[in-house]
Amino acid sequence: MGVQPTRxxxxxxxxxxxxxxxxxxxxxxxxxxDHDLMSWHRRSGYAIAALLAFRLFWxxxxxxxxxxxxxxxxxxxxxxxxxxxxxxxxxxxxxxxFSVIALLAALIAQVGMGLFAIDxxxxxxGPLARFVSFDTARAVAGAHEWGFRIILALSVLHIAAIAWYxxxxxxxxxxxxxxxxxxxxxxxxxxxxxxWAYVAGVVLAAAVFALLLWLNAQAHLG
Amino acid sequence: xxxxxxxxxxxxxxxxxTALAHxxxxxxxxxxxxxxxxxxxxxxxxxxSLNKGDDGKADVQANxxxxxxxxxxxxxxxxxxxxxxxxxxxxxxxxxWLKPAEFEAKRKAFVAQAVKLNAVAKGxxxxxxxxxxxxxxxxxxxxxxxxxxxx
Numbered sequence: 392m393g394v395q396p397t398r399x400x401x402x403x404x405x406x407x408x409x410x411x412x413x414x415x416x417x418x419x420x421x422x423x424x425d426h427d428l429m430s431w432h433r434r435s436g437y438a439i440a441a442l443l444a445f446r447l448f449w450x451x452x453x454x455x456x457x458x459x460x461x462x463x464x465x466x467x468x469x470x471x472x473x474x475x476x477x478x479x480x481x482x483x484x485x486x487x488x489f490s491v492i493a494l495l496a497a498l499i500a501q502v503g504m505g506l507f508a509i510d511x512x513x514x515x516x517g518p519l520a521r522f523v524s525f526d527t528a529r530a531v532a533g534a535h536e537w538g539f540r541i542i543l544a545l546s547v548l549h550i551a552a553i554a555w556y557x558x559x560x561x562x563x564x565x566x567x568x569x570x571x572x573x574x575x576x577x578x579x580x581x582x583x584x585x586x587w588a589y590v591a592g593v594v595l596a597a598a599v600f601a602l603l604l605w606l607n608a609q610a611h612l613g
Numbered sequence: 614x615x616x617x618x619x620x621x622x623x624x625x626x627x628x629x630x631t632a633l634a635h636x637x638x639x640x641x642x643x644x645x646x647x648x649x650x651x652x653x654x655x656x657x658x659x660x661x662s663l664n665k666g667d668d669g670k671a672d673v674q675a676n677x678x679x680x681x682x683x684x685x686x687x688x689x690x691x692x693x694x695x696x697x698x699x700x701x702x703x704x705x706x707x708x709x710w711l712k713p714a715e716f717e718a719k720r721k722a723f724v725a726q727a728v729k730l731n732a733v734a735k736g737x738x739x740x741x742x743x744x745x746x747x748x749x750x751x752x753x754x755x756x757x758x759x760x761x762x763x764x
Contacts, residue, residue: 514754
């Protein structure tokens, strides 16, 4: 490592883009469901699925702070951090990593369930509902509704944590927008992702989105 | 065969009252819930089978027959006192009983369209059946928009 920057690239482009896109699409998903615009609700879900695929891929091939291996810690490390006995490095804290994983898992389950869900009347459904019975699809729809409540609760917790850090004088929102963070002490900048990974991530996301739109057409859905 | 079983099952529920009741539903509201659920299942069955082309024709016809058998039963599904005023869990809006003429017109439109769909489906023309099916959905939606509360 050569010169140590005082303002480093903390979050790469895909991490930030995926983060804010999913945040926006969650609002779109909620609003379209509430206003009976289910064609758009489906598209919003397909877009979230594509972004999740990109994020999972990025968790292995992305820049250092995006990688699961860099932020998923065992319970002992989380406990040490909570008790203030461990200093967090760059990126997600051990506790924040729990939040990331919980949100990702909830979102994956949610889009997965959406594919099979159907409404009470049997009018609107996900593209794979035709492969299951009405009763099964209705049960999945019930779970899909609960999934939203869980995601909402996790989001509130997520925002509350950010507000708490803000009160302690730590700005977490800025770096998630600009990608950059000012550091008091010199630390090496997180390793960046390879150029091919950017291409592969975009191709993967586009493929997932296209596949879901194709399934949508196959199911004769709007 | 399947459709006859379905109709028999729904009839059983209507007689038995709470046999297949939704959680929190009682009596007439529960029977209505079970009946509507059977209509929803037939609706899904028709839609899924219509999209299979000629392979789905028999299933479309069976489900259309189920629909036509279930639809007239709606006449018995909305007795006075089975609305939300009873404190039970139901999506039926009080307007059903406050505007009985409007409700009855919409209910009858649904029954007529279900009968028509069944007749056209029996004829075997799947394109014409699809058109009648979409019209049937229109009658469901028209009534639900006015008289059914959101989930």
